[in-house]
Amino acid sequence: AAPGTGYSCNCVADLHFDIAGTCSQYLRSCKHWFQNGYTTDGVFTIQPDSSGSADAYDVWCDMTTRSGGWTGFAKRTSRSTAPLDTTSSYYTNFVNGMNDYISSNNNYFLGLERMYQFSTVHYNTVNMLLWFPDVGTSYYSEYTNVYMTDANDRYRLYVTAGDSSNIGTGWTYHSGYQFTTEDSDNDDWSSGVCADGSVWGGSGFWYNNCWTVN
Numbered sequence: 001a002a003p004g005t006g007y008s009c010n011c012v013a014d015l016h017f018d019i020a021g022t023c024s025q026y027l028r029s030c031k032h033w034f035q036n037g038y039t040t041d042g043v044f045t046i047q048p049d050s051s052g053s054a055d056a057y058d059v060w061c062d063m064t065t066r067s068g069g070w071t072g073f074a075k076r077t078s079r080s081t082a083p084l085d086t087t088s089s090y091y092t093n094f095v096n097g098m099n100d101y102i103s104s105n106n107n108y109f110l111g112l113e114r115m116y117q118f119s120t121v122h123y124n125t126v127n128m129l130l131w132f133p134d135v136g137t138s139y140y141s142e143y144t145n146v147y148m149t150d151a152n153d154r155y156r157l158y159v160t161a162g163d164s165s166n167i168g169t170g171w172t173y174h175s176g177y178q179f180t181t182e183d184s185d186n187d188d189w190s191s192g193v194c195a196d197g198s199v200w201g202g203s204g205f206w207y208n209n210c211w212t213v214n
Contacts, residue, residue: 030061066140
C-alpha cells in the first residue's frame with residue numbers, strides 16, 4: 001500500500017517505495033541507504049549499478065558500527081553453523097560460492113559474483129570486525145582499495161591496509177590470491193588444499209599458504 005493513501009499499488013520491477021512514499025530506484029549501497037535516513041541494522045535491497053541494468057538484490061546493512069553504512073559481504077558467528085562451515089556448499093563447491101546468497105543462523109555470505117560486481121562500481125573500504133560477547137570486547141581492522149577480478153580469474157582479491165586498526169592488518173597476506181574451495185585449489189600450499197575441512201577446519205577463502213585471517 002502506498003503510504004498515506006486509501007488504496008494499494010505496486011512499483012514496477014526494480015523500484016521501491018522510498019521513505020517519502022514514492023516509487024524510486026533502489027539505492028546503490030548501504031552507505032546510500034544510511035545517508036537517506038535509514039539508521040537501523042537489517043536487510044536492505046541495493047542496485048550497485050546506477051544505470052539500473054543489473055538486478056537489485058538483498059544485502060545485510062550494518063548501520064551502527066563505526067559511523068554506519070557498511071554493506072555486508074560475510075558474517076560468521078560460529079564454525080558449527082552454515083554458511084561458512086564444513087557442511088556448506090560455499091566451503092566445498094566453487095560454483096556455489098560464486099552464485100549463492102546464503103543466510104542462516106546469523107551467518108551470512110553474499111556470493112562471489114555479487115561481491116565482484118559491487119567492487120567494480122564502488123571505491124571500497126572494508127571493515128573487518130571481531131566481537132567477543134563474553135568479555136564485551138571488539139576488534140577491527142580496516143582496508144582500502146578493495147577490489148576483485150571476475151570468475152575467469154577465480155575472483156582474485158586485492159586489498160590495501162587502511163589507517164585504522166586495533167588488531168593488525170593480516171588480510172594483506174591474502175591480497176593478490178584467487179578464491180579457493182575444497183574442489184578448486186588456488187592457494188600456495190603445496191601439501192594440500194587450505195579449504196580442506198579435515199586439516200584446517202574448512203571454509204572457502206582467498207588463501208595464501210594458508211591464512212592469517214579467515
